């Protein structure tokens with residue numbers, strides 16, 4: 001079996017060999033795999049969850065599931081990809097277990113978040129599009145917005161729109177057909193856009209009424 | 223640039239993964255269109271907000287706390303102990319079901335035996351008994367001697383030592 005050498009020039013068993021040793025009852029072999037992919041799994045969980053405890057739970061669950069399903073791993077396939085599938089599905093399960101917010105409302109925003117939103121939307125569209133700076137308020141607002149989406153919508157939004165995965169890649173990770181991914185993506189966009197439009201309208205009418213109160217003669221911007 | 227062109231491009235820009243800048247001539251054409259078309263400007267505003275918010279949910283890749291590995295190891299050890307325990311549980315369940323099957327089989331055989339004893343006349347029963355006890359020569363004698371197969375006759379014949387030869 002192929003073995004690599006690490007920087008210290010020691011023989012390093014490859015994933016497949018470690019899987020086989022684990023299946024034969026070698027507990028230490030699986031521990032090597034845990035140390036090899038622990039960081040990657042932890043950061044996959046970070047794509048969906050901000051809190052370290054949640055990401056640790058997902059990591060633990062992923063390795064436990066992998067250990068229990070080790071006999072289903074097909075030799076020759078990438079162990080890392082196999083593990084990633086388990087991790088993303090663990091994240092999806094966790095999203096489904098979470099209490100979903102009933103609706104997104106501007107009234108749920110903290111004052112700072114509201115101010116951030118008003119300032120952002122006061123900019124010309126072009127400038128807003130190219131804005132790179134991040135803000136804690138944007139993070140909090142985004143979390144609230146995403147929490148109002150269904151688990152499927154949330155998952156495809158993050159993987160496709162934010163992380164740039166293809167529909168084929170998402171399909172492979174989730175075990176969904178490509179048409180299923182496309183339908184979910186369509187629905188997710190519609191759901192998110194509906195909320196964003198409400199935010200835009202709300203913020204505009206708020207700033208319009210503010211402008212009216214400040215300067216009754218001012219020309220209202222469209 | 224028409225509204226359609228703009229919207230098509232927007233679908234591409236919508237993904238937060240795409241780079242934020244729109245360059246050169248395209249930028250000028252876009253700016254010109256947007257200043258004249260509030261509908262497209264509003265659409266871009268929505269798209270921009272979506273990008274900003276989605277990007278805000280990104281978390282930089284970091285190393286997990288070292289304690290995570292110990293935690294995972296402990297959970298795996300627990301799982302190995304559990305699966306070993308459930309192996310013995312399964313073995314016990316298997317042994318128990320084997321015992322039940324054996325008992326059912328015995329009961330079935332006993333039932334067949336009782337049935338035979340009830341249905342078959344005494345003579346035949348003795349003949350069968352003799353066969354079962356492999357006292358073939360005695361059974362043969364009983365059949366071919368043409369003797370009357372009375373119960374006492376058979377019993378006394380069977381009580382006798384089996385003959386050494388025919």
Ligand SMILES: [Zn+2]
Pocket residue numbers: 224225228255259261262263
């Ligand atoms: Zn237009």
